[in-house]
Amino acid sequence: MSKCEQCIVREFSSLKALNKDELIKLAECKTSRLVKKGEIIFEEGENVNGIFCVKDGVCKLTKLSPNGKDHIVKLVTKGELLGQRSMISDEPVNLTAVALEDMQVCFVPKSEIMGFFDKNNQFSMNVMKNICGDLKESDKQMVNMAQKTVKERLAETLLYLQDTFGKNEDDTLKIQLTRDELASMIGTATESCIRLLSDFNKSGLIEIKGKKIILKDIPKLKKMV
Amino acid sequence: MSKCEQCIVREFSSLKALNKDELIKLAECKTSRLVKKGEIIFEEGENVNGIFCVKDGVCKLTKLSPNGKDHIVKLVTKGELLGQRSMISDEPVNLTAVALEDMQVCFVPKSEIMGFFDKNNQFSMNVMKNICGDLKESDKQMVNMAQKTVKERLAETLLYLQDTFGKNEDDTLKIQLTRDELASMIGTATESCIRLLSDFNKSGLIEIKGKKIILKDIPKLKKMV
DNA sequence: GGCAGAATATGATATATGTCATATAAATGA
DNA sequence: TCATTTATATGACATATATCATATTCTGCC
Numbered sequence: 410m411s412k413c414e415q416c417i418v419r420e421f422s423s424l425k426a427l428n429k430d431e432l433i434k435l436a437e438c439k440t441s442r443l444v445k446k447g448e449i450i451f452e453e454g455e456n457v458n459g460i461f462c463v464k465d466g467v468c469k470l471t472k473l474s475p476n477g478k479d480h481i482v483k484l485v486t487k488g489e490l491l492g493q494r495s496m497i498s499d500e501p502v503n504l505t506a507v508a509l510e511d512m513q514v515c516f517v518p519k520s521e522i523m524g525f526f527d528k529n530n531q532f533s534m535n536v537m538k539n540i541c542g543d544l545k546e547s548d549k550q551m552v553n554m555a556q557k558t559v560k561e562r563l564a565e566t567l568l569y570l571q572d573t574f575g576k577n578e579d580d581t582l583k584i585q586l587t588r589d590e591l592a593s594m595i596g597t598a599t600e601s602c603i604r605l606l607s608d609f610n611k612s613g614l615i616e617i618k619g620k621k622i623i624l625k626d627i628p629k630l631k632k633m634v
Numbered sequence: 635m636s637k638c639e640q641c642i643v644r645e646f647s648s649l650k651a652l653n654k655d656e657l658i659k660l661a662e663c664k665t666s667r668l669v670k671k672g673e674i675i676f677e678e679g680e681n682v683n684g685i686f687c688v689k690d691g692v693c694k695l696t697k698l699s700p701n702g703k704d705h706i707v708k709l710v711t712k713g714e715l716l717g718q719r720s721m722i723s724d725e726p727v728n729l730t731a732v733a734l735e736d737m738q739v740c741f742v743p744k745s746e747i748m749g750f751f752d753k754n755n756q757f758s759m760n761v762m763k764n765i766c767g768d769l770k771e772s773d774k775q776m777v778n779m780a781q782k783t784v785k786e787r788l789a790e791t792l793l794y795l796q797d798t799f800g801k802n803e804d805d806t807l808k809i810q811l812t813r814d815e816l817a818s819m820i821g822t823a824t825e826s827c828i829r830l831l832s833d834f835n836k837s838g839l840i841e842i843k844g845k846k847i848i849l850k851d852i853p854k855l856k857k858m859v
Numbered sequence: 860g861g862c863a864g865a866a867t868a869t870g871a872t873a874t875a876t877g878t879c880a881t882a883t884a885a886a887t888g889a
Numbered sequence: 890t891c892a893t894t895t896a897t898a899t900g901a902c903a904t905a906t907a908t909c910a911t912a913t914t915c916t917g918c919c
Contacts, residue, residue: 472773472774472777474777474778474780474781474782475781475782475859476781476782478781480776480777480780480781482773482776482777494766494769494770497759497762497763497766498763498766498767498770499763500770503770503773503774504773527755530752533758533762534722537722537758537762537765538722538723538724540762540765540766540769541719541722541723541765542723543769544719544765544768544769544772545719545723545725545728547769547772547773547776548697548707548728548729548772549697549728550776551705551707551772551775551776551779552697552699552705552707552821553699554776554779554780554821555699555705555779555821556699556700556701556703556705556821557699557700557701558875558876559875559876560875587896587897588896588897588898589896589897596777596779596780596781597780597876597877598876598877598878599896599897600876600877600878600879600897600898600899601875601876601877603896603897603898603899604876604898604899606897606898607898607899619884619885619897620885620896620897634700783905783906784905784906785905812866812867813866813867813868814866814867822906822907823906823907823908824866824867825867825868825869825906825907825908825909826905826906826907828866828867828868828869829868829869829906831867831868832868832869844867844914844915845866845867845915
């Protein structure tokens with residue numbers, strides 16, 4: 410069992426507020442898990458009874474809409490926590506988490522987290538601020554979905570992906586989403602997404618290298634959103 | 635200055651967790667305010683530095699989208715709190731609050747609330763659960779906006795309005811939104827909203843009495859969403 | 860009480876986007 | 890390595906929705 414004390418990603422999450430004793434307790438009760446690309450971490454409606462801490466890799470949080478399509482609500486990466494809302498609401502999770510790459514995650518049972526929650530104000534404040542950030546972002550996205558065109562949302566999403574996950578040495582976006590997943594983030598049909606990417610490519614906004622994407626004209630992309 | 639102890643709406647909000655002493659302190663520092671229909675309580679980007687408790691009336695929380703249209707993110711009614719997210723994030727509010735009817739609201743400064751927050755675990759837990767509920771709802775709406783048709787969203791919204799705000803003796807929806815506001819809730823153009831209401835009317839789903847709306851065939855409306 | 864401005868209503872039309880079909884390219888696995 | 894599936898791409902077309910124009914009705918107000 411690895412020690413949470415020495416885990417570097419802890420510094421990026423709410424868990425940074427925990428003291429030495431708490432970290433030792435945390436290390437004792439947590440379980441680690443390797444998650445292969447495409448594997449489900451938890452599914453909408455499930456009782457998770459704890460939170461996951463993402464040590465490595467990226468996953469998508471999706472929500473099934475009544476028409477049968479999945480919608481990607483959020484991407485969660487190294488250093489972030491999963492399942493906070495559900496734990497606090499004391500409800501089943503409302504989103505499904507699926508690994509986009511091979512991942513390392515640690516699971517901490519609810520009882521433990523709630524203990525920290527009660528005793529460590531800074532920790533609970535951190536968790537709350539996280540959730541508040543999610544709420545603000547979600548409200549923003551709701552309005553985006555309602556008011557912006559697909560083209561605008563695509564431009565915005567491409568910029569977001571580069572901002573958040575960076576680019577490789579060849580300037581391609583580091584995070585590798587399928588066209589289908591990209592479509593499901595911006596809330597459109599896969600074909601529409603592919604078509605718009607082609608358009609963006611033709612007009613020099615981006616360059617498509619197979620499945621990889623390079624943002625070529627960031628100022629213009631920014632002006633679109 | 636009215637006493638918070640005797641305020642009935644307190645029972646419906648997170649404030650129900652406060653004890654007698656805390657309520658007395660609350661009553662001492664709060665300020666009451668009458669808000670006329672159409673008046674702004676606070677505006678996107680403003681520093682509110684406290685929370686509002688809605689004693690009577692309903693307001694809309696809107697967000698301005700880059701295309702210049704307002705989108706109604708949420709309706710807030712008697713017994714609910716306003717500005718919680720902003721207070722916890724320690725950021726300006728990200729939404730604008732406008733009264734839909736004459737309202738009575740009380741304002742409590744941040745310093746006071748944060749005091750309760752630190753000392754009263756049940757209170758902070760209540761606030762968090764509220765925010766978590768908002769987040770869940772917001773995620774759901776985001777997916778709705780992205781995946782459902784305007785028709786489906788209209789049906790869903792009408793049902794929501796009746797569920798949440800009830801109906802008058804003549805069966806008309808109690809809450810009175812303009813067509814423009816209804817459109818801004820479901821995320822569509824005013825004309826489209828009006829047109830669909832006409833369609834719903836013709837097909838017997840609803841009945842339009844001037845500006846008032848009666849839900850006639852709730853099972854069918856439910857099947858649509 | 861009547862007038863100005865707003866809200867509601869409806870038609871005509873444009874446009875964005877979804878859907879279905881099909882082709883090609885890439886990935887997977889026996 | 891080849892075959893089978895899956896992902897990407899593009900065309901043709903259907904349709905939902907926005908936009909613009911114009912009536913009509915309602916509402917506040919002097």
